[in-house]
Amino acid sequence: MLRHSHPPSPASGSDKEGLASLTPGGQEAPAAKRADGKLDWSITMASAQMGDLNAYRRLLQDITPYLRALAARHIRNADDLEDTVQDVLLTVHSVRNTYDPSRPFAPWLVAIANRRIVDGLRRHGRVCSHESSVENELETFSADEANLQEEAADAHVVRAAIDQLPVGQRNAMRMLKLEEMSLQEAAAASGMSVAALKVATHRAMKRLREMFRQRGSKT
Amino acid sequence: MTRTSDLIDLLVADAKPVRRLRHPAARASCWLLFAALVMFLVGLAHGVRADLAVKLNQPLFVISVAAAMATGILAAMGAFLASVPGMSRHWLLLPAPASLVWVATLGYGCLTHWVSIGPEGMSPGETARCFATLVLVGMPLSLVMLIMLRHVARLSPGPVAMTGSLAVAAITAVALSILHPLDATAMILLWNLGVAALYLSLSGRYGERLLSWVTQR
Numbered sequence: 485m486l487r488h489s490h491p492p493s494p495a496s497g498s499d500k501e502g503l504a505s506l507t508p509g510g511q512e513a514p515a516a517k518r519a520d521g522k523l524d525w526s527i528t529m530a531s532a533q534m535g536d537l538n539a540y541r542r543l544l545q546d547i548t549p550y551l552r553a554l555a556a557r558h559i560r561n562a563d564d565l566e567d568t569v570q571d572v573l574l575t576v577h578s579v580r581n582t583y584d585p586s587r588p589f590a591p592w593l594v595a596i597a598n599r600r601i602v603d604g605l606r607r608h609g610r611v612c613s614h615e616s617s618v619e620n621e622l623e624t625f626s627a628d629e630a631n632l633q634e635e636a637a638d639a640h641v642v643r644a645a646i647d648q649l650p651v652g653q654r655n656a657m658r659m660l661k662l663e664e665m666s667l668q669e670a671a672a673a674s675g676m677s678v679a680a681l682k683v684a685t686h687r688a689m690k691r692l693r694e695m696f697r698q699r700g701s702k703t
Numbered sequence: 704m705t706r707t708s709d710l711i712d713l714l715v716a717d718a719k720p721v722r723r724l725r726h727p728a729a730r731a732s733c734w735l736l737f738a739a740l741v742m743f744l745v746g747l748a749h750g751v752r753a754d755l756a757v758k759l760n761q762p763l764f765v766i767s768v769a770a771a772m773a774t775g776i777l778a779a780m781g782a783f784l785a786s787v788p789g790m791s792r793h794w795l796l797l798p799a800p801a802s803l804v805w806v807a808t809l810g811y812g813c814l815t816h817w818v819s820i821g822p823e824g825m826s827p828g829e830t831a832r833c834f835a836t837l838v839l840v841g842m843p844l845s846l847v848m849l850i851m852l853r854h855v856a857r858l859s860p861g862p863v864a865m866t867g868s869l870a871v872a873a874i875t876a877v878a879l880s881i882l883h884p885l886d887a888t889a890m891i892l893l894w895n896l897g898v899a900a901l902y903l904s905l906s907g908r909y910g911e912r913l914l915s916w917v918t919q920r
Contacts, residue, residue, distance in 0.1 A: 535720030544711045570710050577714045579854045581721040582787055592789035599788075599858050 525593070530585035544573060547593060554597050559604060568604035572597045645695050646688070653688035656681050727783040727790070730851060734779055734870075738844055742878045745840055752884050767808035768880050773801035775873030782848070782867040786855040795866050802869065805876075833883050841875045868896055 517524060523546045532540035551569045559565045575596050583592050646657050659670040660681065667678045674681070724730065758764045781797035784790050848867045855863050 532718065533721050533723060535718070537715050537718055540718050541711065541715045544714060545708075548707060548711070566707060570707055573707070573710060573714060575857050577717070578857060579788065582724050582854050584723060584726070584787070587789065592787075595788040595790075596858065 526585055526589040529580070529583050529589055533580060533583065533585075544576075547576075548573070551593075551597055554594070555601050555604070558601050559608070561608070564604060564608055568601055571604065572600045575600055642692075645692055648695070649688050649691060652676070652680075653684045653691065656684035657688045657692075660685055724787070724854070727787055728780060731779045731783040734783070734844075734848060734851060735776060737847055738775070738779075738874045741840055741843055742874070742881075745836060745878060746882060749836065749882050751881055754884065755881065763808060764880070767805065768877055770801050770805035770808060771873045771876045771880065774798045774805045775870050775877060777801055778866050778870035778873060779848075782852065782863050782870060785866070786852050786858075786863045788858055792862065795862050798866065798869060798873075802873070805873065833879060836879060836882055837875055840878045841871055844871045844874060865896070872896065 523542060525543060525547065528539045528543040528546075532543055548569060551572050552565065555565050555568045555572075559568055576593065579596065583589070643662075646654055646662075649657065655674055656670070656676070659665045659673060660667070665673065667681055670676075670681055671678050676684070725733075752758070775798075778798035781794045784794040784797075785792050845868070848871060852863060852867060
């Protein structure tokens with residue numbers, strides 16, 4: 485069990501006196517303070533359970549640094565830490581009906597927090613066992629050969645090469661590859677049959693490949 | 704990633720007045736009352752075993768049934784107490800002594816049963832009826848306990864669910880000891896703890912997905 489530096493709840497006997505001072509609806513209740521001036525979490529949670537939204541907000545804001553400190557003893561990564569704190573807050577929210585104001589608040593909170601911290605550590609372990617960090621490798625080689633692919637993909641060069649093709653092949657390439665029309669659409673637009681379009685595209689691709697190969701060998 | 708202060712705003716906006724859980728002992732008592740009701744109804748429909756009067760004079764039978772009943776009551780108490788965050792998990796050990804006595808009589812019972820009657824002594828018809836009673840008593844008890852202990856799903860459900868299943872198994876064993884002539888304790892334990900283990904492995908595998916679905920709503 486983890487020890488906490490901010491013992492939040494007084495003995496259960498004094499809770500009842502604090503509860504008696506609350507209005508029935510939990511509205512307009514003054515902030516329940518302990519003798520040392522800190523917020524009394526037990527009484528605040530009791531009024532939050534009755535629907536006092538201000539008390540609930542004060543409680544959640546007050547326990548967050550405490551939860552962060554609890555989690556920080558086990559979790560180093562700042563993102564994981566904040567994830568775990570939020571997870572604890574979500575769990576506190578979903579099981580807040582299980583808190584009995586006649587019992588101290590800290591063991592209740594710590595039990596929930598420990599559970600979520602263990603879950604966080606497990607999740608972290610699981611993710612780490614499947615992932616390895618990769619450095620950003622932005623450098624490339626300065627030699628031209630390493631960058632040929634980028635040159636080949638240059639749209640301007642490709643368009644110029646397509647313009648050198650015979651008319652049928654040029655139209656097929658323009659419609660099917662550059663304008664990304666379907667075979668049917670291209671057939672309707674050009675009046676060519678689907679089979680003829682396929683043949684024209686195939687020949688055009690073959691021709692282009694030869695053209696680029698020749699150009700590559702020249703350079 | 705959502706900022707923690709934004710999350711607090713969301714939670715506060717979502718906060719409605721909640722009804723506090725009653726004291727765990729009171730909730731365990733409610734469950735035990737329900738169990739008594741189910742046993743009574745099944746007993747009414749089925750009728751007690753013919754040789755109950757004879758059996759009640761056998762010390763081993765009486766010890767076994769009493770130990771099973773004690774296990775059921777203490778396991779239910781332990782599960783409900785330990786399900787509350789901040790309560791000691793040692794409460795889960797509450798049924799341990801009684802369950803040891805129960806398992807000890809069970810082992811002995813199985814042995815004598817095996818030797819005196821032999822394996823062909825169990826007719827499938829009786830076993831099937833046994834199983835039907837088991838499901839009839841066990842299912843509603845498991846279901847009600849699952850609903851009553853649902854808040855523990857986001858904490859550590861494993862040990863609590865196992866102890867809860869032990870309670871269901873023990874109560875079912877008491878019912879079957881009174882209703883059926885066969886010693887079916889082994890089957891009951893296998894069924895109840897097996898179902899609990901299955902449920903736990905499924906919730907372990909799909910729990911997070913379920914929870915993310917719940918929190919998305």
